[in-house]
Amino acid sequence: MSGMDVASATVTLRVNRFAPRPERERAARSGSPFGRKSSPFGSSSASARRRPRGKQWTQDYVLHVRPETTVLECLLTVKRTMDPTLAFRYSCGHGMCGSDAVSINGTPTLLCTATVGEWAKHAPAAASIDDEGFRHTGSPETIDSSSSDSNIANAHGDNAADLGVIELAPLPGFPVQRDLIADIDPMLNQITKLAPYLKADGVLATTDEGKINVFEYLQRPEQLAKYEMLSNCIACGVCEGSCPVFAGGDAFIGPAALIAVSRFVNDSRDTATAERLDMIDTADGVAACQSVRACSRHCPRGIDVGEEMWQIVARVRER
Ligand code: SF4
Ligand code: FES
Incomplete structure (x- = not known):
């Protein structure tokens, strides 16, 4: 990037878009509501939840950026100046809330x-075969986005450097609601079922007079250190979307749910360890983890998710 007017660089956002089929159209296609087939597993089975029903297409947006511009800022520019129909979710804008997890490239x-x-990248150079039968790969080429819808916000002239393409899709492993918005309720419901709150027996919380004193849950620094990092989880779902077992659709409660359990199992104040380990000692609990450790790679809070999985699996097996 050195020596280049970085303000005049362009990037192409290639967005996987999805518009769900309207409710009344779905009802019309399925005929009488009294004639619907019902499944003994209900409509929340993994395959039914993850199968999108609606219109899917890819759309390109080309805009002027600096390399340090965030992808969220790019999408906000698109939404405000080019295409108000584009749907994505965010809240804090600073890596604290976990609401804007998507798949980037x-x-x-x-x-x-x-x-x-x-994240911007150029497409691999197309290979060409010369007269003597040798393959040449040449230098990277500018992406041709003419095959899909394209919107261009070119307020700076035409000689901008091309930073390449960023491909955006919703978080894998979750049902898509619209465009880049995935329905993460299955993960949040799973975490909720596993009681993500302190269960103490109240002994330490009792004053000399027998009254509850919530400030009496004492801990040493080394006890705090055992779960402090785990308590930084923001339930973004990045680890779940990275896990080939969870995102692949197998029955697995997922790494985020296991991190929530691990956080309390490692808390010296919590008295429900046996109960918590029982809850994850199931076929879709620790038994489903295949130790691929892909969950560790991109945790935005720096949690070594794979290592924590390994530790909690060992705790369950050693009982
Ligand atoms: S462990 Fe990391 S990647 Fe997984 S949900 Fe928590 S913050 Fe996100
Ligand atoms: S918007 Fe809150 S973490 Fe990105």
Whole structure:
């Protein structure tokens, strides 16, 4: 990038778009509501939840950026100046809330912390065969986006450097609601079922007079250190979208849910360890983890998710 007018660089956002089929159209296609087939597993089976029903297409947006511009800032520019129909979710804008996890170039990560300079890429050069039968790969070529809808915000002239393409899709492993918005309720419901709150027996919380004193849950620094990092989880779902077992559709409660359990199992104040380990000692609990450790790669809070999985699996097996 040195020596280049970085303000005049362009990037192409290639967005996987999805518009769900309207409710009344779905009802009409399925005929009488009294004639619907019912499944003994209900409509929340993994395959039914993950199968999108509606219109899918790819759309390109070309805009002027600096390498340090975040992908979230790019999408906000698109939404405000080019296409108000584009749907995505965010809240804090600073890597704290976990609401904007998507797939960028096939990798689950947060929109607000991903920069254009980090993620824009050029397509691999097309191979050509010469007269003597040798393959030549040549230098990277500018992406031709003419095959899909394209919107161009070119307020700076035409000689901008092309930073390349960023491909955006919803977080893998979750049902798509619209465009880049995935329905993460299955993950949040799973975490809720596993009681993500302190269960103490109240002994330490009792004053000399027998009254409850919530400030009496004492801990040493080394006890705090055992779960402090785990308590930083923001339930973004990046680890779940990275996990080939979870995102692949197998029955697995997922790494985020196991991190929530691990956080309390490692808390010296919690008295429900046996109960918590029982809850995850199931076929779709720790038994489903295949130790691929892909969950560790992109956790925005720096949690070594794979290592924590390994530790909690060992705790369950050693009982
Ligand atoms: S462990 Fe990391 S990647 Fe997984 S949900 Fe929590 S913050 Fe996100
Ligand atoms: S918007 Fe809150 S983490 Fe990205």
